[in-house]
Amino acid sequence: MDLIFAEATSPGRGGVSVIRLSGDNARAAAEKLTGPLTRPRYAELRDIRDDDEILDHALVLWFEEGNSFTGEEVVELHLHGAPVIVKRISRVLLEMGLRWAEAGEFTKRAFLNNRMDLAEVEGLGDLLEAETEVQRQLAARVASGELSKKTEAWRGSLIRAGALVEASVDFADEEVPEHVPLEVYEILSQLKDDLDSEINGFSATERLRKGLEVAVIGPPNAGKSSLINRIARRDIALVSDIEGTTRDIIEVRLDLYGLAVTILDTAGLRESVDEIEKMGVGLAKERAMAADLRLHLSENGDIVSDLWKNGDISVRTKSDLGGSITGDVAVSSSTGDGIDALLLRLYDKLSLMIVGARTISHERQLVALVDASACLSDIEGLPPELLAESIRAAATSLDRLLGRIGAEEYLGVIFSSFCIGK
Numbered sequence: 001m002d003l004i005f006a007e008a009t010s011p012g013r014g015g016v017s018v019i020r021l022s023g024d025n026a027r028a029a030a031e032k033l034t035g036p037l038t039r040p041r042y043a044e045l046r047d048i049r050d051d052d053e054i055l056d057h058a059l060v061l062w063f064e065e066g067n068s069f070t071g072e073e074v075v076e077l078h079l080h081g082a083p084v085i086v087k088r089i090s091r092v093l094l095e096m097g098l099r100w101a102e103a104g105e106f107t108k109r110a111f112l113n114n115r116m117d118l119a120e121v122e123g124l125g126d127l128l129e130a131e132t133e134v135q136r137q138l139a140a141r142v143a144s145g146e147l148s149k150k151t152e153a154w155r156g157s158l159i160r161a162g163a164l165v166e167a168s169v170d171f172a173d174e175e176v177p178e179h180v181p182l183e184v185y186e187i188l189s190q191l192k193d194d195l196d197s198e199i200n201g202f203s204a205t206e207r208l209r210k211g212l213e214v215a216v217i218g219p220p221n222a223g224k225s226s227l228i229n230r231i232a233r234r235d236i237a238l239v240s241d242i243e244g245t246t247r248d249i250i251e252v253r254l255d256l257y258g259l260a261v262t263i264l265d266t267a268g269l270r271e272s273v274d275e276i277e278k279m280g281v282g283l284a285k286e287r288a289m290a291a292d293l294r295l296h297l298s299e300n301g302d303i304v305s306d307l308w309k310n311g312d313i314s315v316r317t318k319s320d321l322g323g324s325i326t327g328d329v330a331v332s333s334s335t336g337d338g339i340d341a342l343l344l345r346l347y348d349k350l351s352l353m354i355v356g357a358r359t360i361s362h363e364r365q366l367v368a369l370v371d372a373s374a375c376l377s378d379i380e381g382l383p384p385e386l387l388a389e390s391i392r393a394a395a396t397s398l399d400r401l402l403g404r405i406g407a408e409e410y411l412g413v414i415f416s417s418f419c420i421g422k
Contacts, residue, residue, distance in 0.1 A: 020074065027073055056085050205359065289307060299316070372401075
């Protein structure tokens, strides 16, 4: 493949900047800048030169083909983290005939060279995007091969069942143990239960990966924007005594005890003759109904909208002004009273929505498992030839999950979400 390079660290000033080269003759290309590299996977201190000019003094590592992240020959230049150094060395590499790597191209080459399967690639992408500890844990499990190992175990069950069925076909005229058909159905029944368990946990797992949404709703001047600002600990939303101030949806991303949560500040719910405000109220209702949970705010704790769903939380605002305590939680955005209690209650509610989370969290993975499970439905009493075909079809669906077949249509979408240099 083409010899590519890119900065593997974030652009900008820092302690170290890493430029990665990958492809045929990566070592030879690097040695034009560094001089001879003698030991693979060993950091060597080298002057980086352009002809006789020293550009930097850096650590250099090279990895042999078959023993690198991409599976190709790879060299890493660990430079001092000045943007001007990266810029100058990049220009030299371009003049040598190397080309800039595209987004995700290093990881794509790792996949094409069988260093990673597609499930692991998606896990790595999720790991790079992780914002909370829970997201990191889920992504790390998939990136390290947990889903792949599960899938291989499922395929192993299919291979065992398929072999037994094929034996009953190939040796139909000979003595075949009577327990063979029973064992086949036992294997496939257990496998289908395992697949369905993963499928049923998809919604919860996807919520973990993408994050959950909570809409803050209520009438004008109920304290929605003030609550948002208090939770965010900075002024995100405009606060005013004038009704109808909030018209667009304002989003605040929150790490809620490890859960990724987006809080939505919505327009005050009321009838209005202002066309723009009416559009804002309509949008508020639409987003609120689509959210995972709603905080219903009012000054007395009453529910003042028809958007209530089971599991929502009613919040009495401006508790510092006194009055009777109603609603599930009473808060004061001015003093901070009740905010921690509200967040804990919110966490408890949202945690219930991720019970049963498993491993698959992408629509592509779900489709593959649903197809595999469907192949194992209604198989009781099938002739051995048709049963064998169902088993082969289920195995094909699992191969699709790992990207062994039919991956082409997904590659562009998956790798375009990676940063350049990964």
